[in-house]
Amino acid sequence: MSYLDLVSLEKLEMAPAGFKPTVIVKVGTSSIMRERQDNPQAWNDPATAAGEGLNSSQGELALSTLALIVDTLIALKRAGFWVVLVTSGAVGVGCRRLGIKTRPSRIAEKQALAAVGMGRLMHHYEELFAIANESTALVLVSRSDFGKKSKFINIQNTLHELFKLGVIPIINENDTVTSNDFKFGDNDRLSALVAGMVFARYLFLLTDVDRLYTADPRNNPSAKPIETVVDLEELDLNVNSSGKGGTQWGTGGMETKLAAAKLATAGGSKVVIIHGRKPERILDFVLERENKIGTVFLGSRTPVSSARKLWILHGLVPSGGIEIDAGAVRAVINKKSLFAVGVRKITGTFFQDGAIRIFNKDGSEIGRAITNYDSSDLVKILGSKSNKIEEILGERAGPEEVVHRDNLVLF
Ligand SMILES: Nc1ncnc2c1ncn2[C@@H]1O[C@H](COP(=O)(O)OP(=O)(O)O)[C@@H](O)[C@H]1O
Numbered sequence: 001m002s003y004l005d006l007v008s009l010e011k012l013e014m015a016p017a018g019f020k021p022t023v024i025v026k027v028g029t030s031s032i033m034r035e036r037q038d039n040p041q042a043w044n045d046p047a048t049a050a051g052e053g054l055n056s057s058q059g060e061l062a063l064s065t066l067a068l069i070v071d072t073l074i075a076l077k078r079a080g081f082w083v084v085l086v087t088s089g090a091v092g093v094g095c096r097r098l099g100i101k102t103r104p105s106r107i108a109e110k111q112a113l114a115a116v117g118m119g120r121l122m123h124h125y126e127e128l129f130a131i132a133n134e135s136t137a138l139v140l141v142s143r144s145d146f147g148k149k150s151k152f153i154n155i156q157n158t159l160h161e162l163f164k165l166g167v168i169p170i171i172n173e174n175d176t177v178t179s180n181d182f183k184f185g186d187n188d189r190l191s192a193l194v195a196g197m198v199f200a201r202y203l204f205l206l207t208d209v210d211r212l213y214t215a216d217p218r219n220n221p222s223a224k225p226i227e228t229v230v231d232l233e234e235l236d237l238n239v240n241s242s243g244k245g246g247t248q249w250g251t252g253g254m255e256t257k258l259a260a261a262k263l264a265t266a267g268g269s270k271v272v273i274i275h276g277r278k279p280e281r282i283l284d285f286v287l288e289r290e291n292k293i294g295t296v297f298l299g300s301r302t303p304v305s306s307a308r309k310l311w312i313l314h315g316l317v318p319s320g321g322i323e324i325d326a327g328a329v330r331a332v333i334n335k336k337s338l339f340a341v342g343v344r345k346i347t348g349t350f351f352q353d354g355a356i357r358i359f360n361k362d363g364s365e366i367g368r369a370i371t372n373y374d375s376s377d378l379v380k381i382l383g384s385k386s387n388k389i390e391e392i393l394g395e396r397a398g399p400e401e402v403v404h405r406d407n408l409v410l411f
């Protein structure tokens with residue numbers, strides 16, 4: 001069965017028979033770059049030796065970490081998993097190659113440096129995997145590739161083919177050609193989309209802290225570690241200090257990791273944040289030899305069950321959103337369509353058939369949808385009964401539901 005067949009299936013409980021459990025490992029720039037070894041002061045620092053709190057300015061590749069990651073991926077593959085490596089680091093490695101000491105801020109410069117660095121980074125991975133006779137394939141993707149259904153399916157099929165060939169896909173954002181408004185910028189969300197695409201059982205986010213804390217542990221010594229997250233909505237975090245990355249090379253910080261966890265767990269994957277210096281623990285975790293590891297976000301007990309909904313959740317880029325009232329929240333939880341009468345507010349602008357965010361009255365995003373009305377029409381009919389739509393919009397009146405239940409996915 002190919003992914004194309006899957007997408008045409010209305011019901012999709014989980015990766016079907018014949019599909020191996022899949023593990024995605026995402027490696028942040030902060031994990032694969034380190035302080036230069038010829039800086040003895042940093043190297044003698046106990047925190048550095050423990051692999052914590054590295055200041056990766058003047059960074060170079062952390063070769064031992066890279067080798068450990070490769071080793072772990074090979075062990076996972078040989079244990080019967082399909083594996084995908086999502087790697088950051090193109091810009092960082094490009095800087096290193098050209099002797100540039102700080103991460104550039106100009107877009108064109110970053111794109112040029114990514115072009116320099118990606119080939120170099122891939123060369124290192126390729127060489128390391130080749131030692132164990134394993135083949136790799138470079139897959140560079142852009143945000144827009146996930147938004148168009150045909151492209152989404154193409155990437156799925158390519159990955160599936162690579163798995164069947166026994167090749168390990170190595171994925172990064174195509175930084176060199178992607179324009180800024182269509183960029184992920186970090187690879188956390190990208191890895192979550194890939195997890196949804198291949199029905200991954202696990203997504204590991206490797207970074208330069210051992211787990212998620214209640215606040216950034218670099219600036220908050222009293223921050224408490226978080227071991228398991230059952231419900232992301234109930235996380236009590238100091239968001240202001242959780243956003244920005246702790247190193248000059250990383251981009252997303254914890255905010256993008258939480259966004260990734262939200263997406264991937266909704267698709268049924270278990271997400272784990274762990275320290276990049278200890279990738280071998282991944283194997284112990286998936287083989288259930290160890291369960292205390294970093295921060296574990298449990299996969300949803302009711303993962304998105306149709307391929308179409310997976311695509312709405314993972315593929316489309318929402319613009320704007322709507323706030324719905326409590327009755328409408330109950331209705332959509334009960335798998336009903338959404339009507340104008342339950343829409344309270346509109347944020348931003350969106351087009352008919354575009355993807356939107358759905359918020360409850362607390363402002364929490366509860367799902368994604370494809371709307372039958374654009375924002376300028378919806379603002380006129382919100383709160384109205386369906387039989388009034390024609391009266392208000394005249395010829396512009398569309399279907400009685402604002403969002404059909406097949407086009408609505410809750411997190
Ligand atoms: N609540 C938090 N818990 C743990 N780390 C946090 C938190 N908030 C912010 N951070 C910072 O996030 C950084 C990791 O993000 P980033 O540098 O983007 O890593 P990567 O390159 O691995 O994606 C850590 O170094 C840490 O300082």
Ligand SMILES: N[C@@H](CCC(=O)OP(=O)(O)O)C(=O)O
Nearest residue numbers: 029088089090091187251252
């Ligand atoms: N695609 C970019 C990723 C940028 C980045 O730093 O991401 P991350 O380290 O995952 O926060 C690169 O390869 O440099």
